[in-house]
Amino acid sequence: MALRPGNVSVLRPADHLFDDMLAGWAAQQSSRLLSRTTTRTRESQVRRFAGFCSTPPWEWTASDVEEWTSELLSGSRPLTVSTIRGYQNAVALFCSYVTDLRYGWVDQCMAMFGTHPVQVCHEWNTAVHVADHEARPPVRPLTRAEVQALFDLADDHVDFARSSKRKGWLTLFRDATLFKVIYAYGLRRREAAMLDVHDFTRNPKALEFGRYGVCNVRWGKASRGSQPRRRAVLTVFEWTRPVLEEYVTDVLPRFELADSAVLWPTERQGRIRLAHIDDRFADWRDDLGLDPVLHPHCLRHSYVTHLIEDGFDPLFVQQQAGHRWGSTTALYTGVSGDYRNRVLRHALDEAFAPPTSPTDQGGTPR
Numbered sequence: 001m002a003l004r005p006g007n008v009s010v011l012r013p014a015d016h017l018f019d020d021m022l023a024g025w026a027a028q029q030s031s032r033l034l035s036r037t038t039t040r041t042r043e044s045q046v047r048r049f050a051g052f053c054s055t056p057p058w059e060w061t062a063s064d065v066e067e068w069t070s071e072l073l074s075g076s077r078p079l080t081v082s083t084i085r086g087y088q089n090a091v092a093l094f095c096s097y098v099t100d101l102r103y104g105w106v107d108q109c110m111a112m113f114g115t116h117p118v119q120v121c122h123e124w125n126t127a128v129h130v131a132d133h134e135a136r137p138p139v140r141p142l143t144r145a146e147v148q149a150l151f152d153l154a155d156d157h158v159d160f161a162r163s164s165k166r167k168g169w170l171t172l173f174r175d176a177t178l179f180k181v182i183y184a185y186g187l188r189r190r191e192a193a194m195l196d197v198h199d200f201t202r203n204p205k206a207l208e209f210g211r212y213g214v215c216n217v218r219w220g221k222a223s224r225g226s227q228p229r230r231r232a233v234l235t236v237f238e239w240t241r242p243v244l245e246e247y248v249t250d251v252l253p254r255f256e257l258a259d260s261a262v263l264w265p266t267e268r269q270g271r272i273r274l275a276h277i278d279d280r281f282a283d284w285r286d287d288l289g290l291d292p293v294l295h296p297h298c299l300r301h302s303y304v305t306h307l308i309e310d311g312f313d314p315l316f317v318q319q320q321a322g323h324r325w326g327s328t329t330a331l332y333t334g335v336s337g338d339y340r341n342r343v344l345r346h347a348l349d350e351a352f353a354p355p356t357s358p359t360d361q362g363g364t365p366r
Helices: 013-031 036-053 062-074 081-098 105-113 144-163 169-185 189-193 207-212 240-255 274-288 297-309 314-321 326-332 337-352
Strands: 214-220 229-234
Touching (some): 013 036, 013 081, 013 105, 036 062, 144 169, 144 274, 169 189, 169 214, 169 274, 314 326
């Protein structure tokens, strides 16, 4: 005789209810058109908090958040302030969802366990975002000499592997070109990794760049879990066109891709992984003896810095980088001491230079 579902006792009802809450929360976020990456990351952070508490959400307290934060700060690998704030924000959002009476979780918990969840994150026990920039101080833009040394080393690896007829020269050429493109357009890793060949188009106001006058970024950094933002980055360096033309024309076809649109393919027909970009950069950085804290994103900082040093309008640089606020672009900028001294000298000369007389200007005094 079959038992009706209503007569079946659910094993570990607390675990099942917690899973249902997370599933409902994921559906709520999906309804807001947040990306799956965002929802999965937040779920992972909430589960991590639950694991620390060893209790279900309806037994969490504000002191649990404070003890958890202390552990994150004092662990063997302490997290950054921005990461901890993200963890706290995920827990706060989840608690806001399960305590919202419109979803019925409060009534269900009261019926099953005689208690209900509450909001455990508040203004007195969570990190406040008061600083515009929280990156590690040692992370900095590369100097022009360091950028050139990196590119020269990459080209040397390609030339050696190619002349030795080694199998890996194609991937070395791909990676060398990838880093040049990251710098040439000030791209983030994911923005660069997701590029396709057809993402480059002509700029009618700069025909000298041919079909590589504009890089159309389709996977820009999303805001608050929304869809990736798009932007068009104009080509500014004259060497960009020949670098891309050589790669697309002579090297890319050798990968024999099923999908010929992919710009940075692997030998297994997939897209290049972000972890590979990090690893390759680290290898070449270490070969040059550069600071071990430097990573591929430093090329983006270098791009912004060098454009500012070259006299490009700050608003133009801000739009190229895809920043909503000019203050963000300013924080990316690490102009050299030589540049600042030149600016200072020019300002001082303008301010303190003696006025010129009409005779000095080649005219006749009145």
